[in-house]
Amino acid sequence: MDDRSDVQVDVLVAGCGPVGGVLAALLGAHGTRVTVVDPNHEPYPRPRAAALDAEVMRILGQVPGLADAEGWAVAVRQSRVLGPDRRPLFTVDVPDHAEAPPQPVLIDQPNLEAALRAGLTARSTVELRFGRSVLAVEQDHGGVEVLLDDGERIRANWVVGCDGASSTVRRLLGVVYEGVSFPQPWLVVDASVDASVEGERDQPPTMSFVLDPRRPQVAMSRPAARRWEWMLLPGEDPERMLDEATVRELIRPWVDPDTVRVRRAAVFTFHARAASRWRHGRILLAGDAAHSMPPFVGQGLGSGIRDAASLAWRLAQVARGLDGDELLDGYERERRPDVRATTIMALRAGRVVQTRSRIGSALLRSVLRTIGAVPGAQAFVSRRAQRAQPARRLPGGVTGPHPGAGRLLPDIRVRTANGQVVRLDNLQGNHWAIIGYGDDPRTHLDAAAREWAEAHRAVVLTIAVPGRETHVEPGCTLVEDLNGALPAPRRTAVTLVRPDRFLLGTLPAPVTAAALTRAGGGDPSNRYT
Incomplete structure (x- = not known):
């Protein structure tokens, strides 16, 4: 592969199943230039995955084209x-x-994939190459050269293999798929x-x-x-x-x-396997290409979609030059422990389900x-199941020192100043969020931290505190917490939320840029530090 193509994209995604499609859609929402390659012209027509949990549905609710899930x-x-x-x-x-x-939810995967493809088609920054397969990859310090089966060469800054358990990308990298088959x-x-x-x-x-x-x-x-x-x-x-x-x-x-x-x-x-590494230079793996697990807790597809959510914002920031590529190392450090724990849970559930x-x-x-x-026992469990927010949190070794770090921000109902009741997720979108309590959180950021927030297009929110008059500057949205799920800290502080809804933590004022850049378990060389 000595010749170099004139085609240049930020990210090439191999595979347009649900994981590759969600990753491409989230990257496209960030304005990242994406090319998606898939050997199939149409979604696989028969059902495969059957269920997704509440946390994954929360992710999909922010994917362009999937907010209305009624069809799938x-x-x-x-x-x-x-x-x-x-x-x-x-x-x-x-x-x-x-x-x-x-x-x-119970899902119809062919309809889900069709909705994903329709959403990707409408995204100007995403190019779809259906009926094409990856034959070879070759990377250097500046990018990855990808050879397709029709002879076309595409040069990408990053490549993500979302091409299933028999991943061609993983095979081309020579990465071992470790584990057992049952x-x-x-x-x-x-x-x-x-x-x-x-x-x-x-x-x-x-x-x-x-x-x-x-x-x-x-x-x-x-x-x-x-x-x-x-x-x-x-x-x-x-x-x-x-x-x-x-x-x-x-x-x-x-x-x-x-x-x-x-x-x-x-x-x-079924299988319980994982790739020996999920990143090789400028090439990464996600979904079944990175790991597979038994089906007994219904988390196979959901784990892949979590991969996409964890990886998308990192790739988008690196592609925009906001962070060094060390930020991508946090992806595997965060996701692998969760996949391992979920696989163990599935194996244990399998022993119960399969007992003879x-x-x-x-x-x-x-x-x-x-x-x-x-x-009242069954009614009690039903009420708990209805109220419970996902308990998932990031592993302690990668979350940072701040209170709440690694927890999921609850998707609470809030009332805006004009009286509209919305979900917090809908206000945050696919961006960072900076949340204050009773005042504009930007007043607690130093100059470099404000520059960081502007560069990362952070959404700025303030939660009204009962009995306290609140003044906010333009660009800050004042909301009332209708659930009481986000009480004000005892001391003046600001809560930082990543685009994937995990908390960087609640940071005491004043907040510096150095604190803001400790995101995702990596050690990014950010120009705002």
Whole structure:
């Protein structure tokens, strides 16, 4: 690859699945020049990932084109554990509340990918190259030369491989994909249900785990759609399990087979693997290209989308020359521990879901049945599930010394000065936020810190403090915290929030530029220090 292309972009994203699409969309929202390369002209037409949690939906709510999720997601209204007879042992209900923050959802991945692609098409800074694959990459101190399968060469400052567990980018880098694959196969069936069937339109979106030692299984239902997953038993032929007659017999206890159309039937095994490193010079990995995990807690796709959120703002700032590329090292330092912990959780959940021990299964069913019989127990869990903000936080070694560092900013409801009630996320957008309490936070920044805030296009907010008169300068939005979730600190301070909603911390006044640049676990050589 001696010839150099005239094409120059900030970031080339290999792969336009949900992870690559979200990364490209977030980068495009920052004004970063992006080229997306994907071998498929259209989204993969069959369902794959089935669910996303509340935190991931919060991320997607800030992705251009995905704020309206009605076409590809429906909020989970019930989560159940069932016995072998499919009778509920324990049920958590999640009421439909218009003012509730993002909630866990069941998704239609083809529709999600279609919405992502439509949003990317409308973004002037994003160029899409569908029907093209990456053949080779070669990097030097100034960028990466990417050879496509049609002979075109694209030169990018950075390349991100979002091209799945069999990643070409990872293979070209020679990065080892470490971990284990599990031999236990599962059959997954996705089906559309005839909407004219009585009661089908009123079907609450539900996730169900069936504790049946004879054949462990998982079921997900939403209006006009179903997913079932069954563990194959020793000696069962995977090919035979895919036969139409076998599938019909398996789904018969759940629905009339004549009322459904099978969209996908596949046998899969699962993996717990991670790339030995996620960054090699100017080339990075995200999503399944960086890690894969068992499906038992529904976090595979969600973990990849978290990767995209963590990486996008870093790449955007480095591309704009606001930070040195050391900022990118914080990406893996933050994300790898979370992926490792989530993988361990999935493995533990898998041992419970897959148990074929009659004694162990009976004991667990007895415990759940007893808890469910306690007056108010299921209602209490349901209320907690509705109110709870995501508890995720960054690992302690990378968050910095300030109070609250590494925690997620709650997406609270606030009232603006003109009386409009909005969510805090909608005011922050995809930017840094500087939050004051009862006064304009910029009055507590030194000159260099103000310059830093302007260069990073930080959103400036002040939360009204009861009993205190507040004066703000133009460019600062005064809001009332309707939930009381962000009380004023005891001493004068300013809260710094990263574009991915994690707190840099609450910093005592006066705030210097040096404090502001300690972002994301890196040690950026910022020109404002």
